[in-house]
Amino acid sequence: MAAVAPTLARRIARPGMLPLCSRPQAWGRAARQSPGLPRAPSLLLTQRRAFSNNKILVELDEGSGIATMKLKSPPVNSLSLDFLTEFCISLEKLENNRGCRGVIFTSAIPKIFSSGLDITEMCRKSTEHYAEFWRAVQEMWLRVYGSNMVTVAAINGSSPAGGCLLALSCDYRIMAENPKFSIGLNEAQLGIVAPFWFKDTFVNVVGHRVAERSLQLGCLHSAPEALRIGLVDELVPEEKLQDKAAAVIAQWLALPDHARQLTKSMMRKLVLDRLVAHREEDIQNFISFITKESIQKSLHMYMEMLKKKKG
């Protein structure tokens, strides 16, 4: 894993290279193993494979074909460049493993699913750094939103902004029914703007009106409210979250893979293609926005506010 990471990091970062996700993902790929094929009962019970790098723990149950990607980057699972690189490597490994047909994303950090993009990656850095970071953010979204596998977010904590985007990019969202946990695209509260593909993903889940209001106000919705507006699909007690997520994936995998995958592609292709077609422009747009002095000040003030809240 350590030997692969720098290569992939470079591939994500180099503007001249074909983006990894320009390869067909949810479309044009051979279907995975068809459902309903008998599996040896012993496999169902025993075969588990785990691999881990620094920030993500991956466990694959070979009997069911369901993997769990546990985010474990203390203190708050912020999406740093290193984290995003590891995330994409882990997901690519699963995507290339024909024995894996579904993934659960969850957190190993109590009370926090992900705190969103690492704000320090957006403060006082070089243009080259911003380009590399933003390409990695795009890559994460392209890979999850375009995945051939069934993807479920088991949201066991708060999930603002980029963390919410990760959940929104899945096929299904289950949240722990703790009213203290919140989720939403709160970028406006930081004085920044959710990019068009964050917005498109949000609109595709909750509809235009709810998305517009929530985005303009930078809302963080409590778990019950998230359920009410359709931002998450169901709430369950935290201790039942993982079992429920696996049960949902099994249900989705009961359908023929090719039909599910082509349908997913049909629903998502337009939005995915829009970013793929405008990837470099989107990076330049991010750079010109984030390097504005007023934006840097806003981010600085927000970080100070987080620190004060703590003290």
Ligand SMILES: CC/C=C\CCC/C=C/C(=O)SCCNC(=O)CCNC(=O)[C@H](O)C(C)(C)COP(=O)(O)OP(=O)(O)OC[C@H]1O[C@@H](n2cnc3c(N)ncnc32)[C@H](O)[C@@H]1OP(=O)(O)O
């Ligand atoms: C053209 C387009 C331009 C721009 C688009 C950019 C899109 C941006 C998307 C984003 O995702 S921006 C990030 C938004 N995230 C947030 O607003 C979350 C902020 N964090 C919190 O609300 C809380 O930290 C919490 C996640 C609810 C956890 O609270 P808790 O009380 O448990 O921890 P604490 O606040 O003390 O934080 C611990 C530690 O972690 C630091 N931290 C928190 N979040 C981030 C983050 N996103 N990035 C970097 N660092 C983060 C926090 O400052 C503390 O640090 P310290 O221990 O050094 O004080």
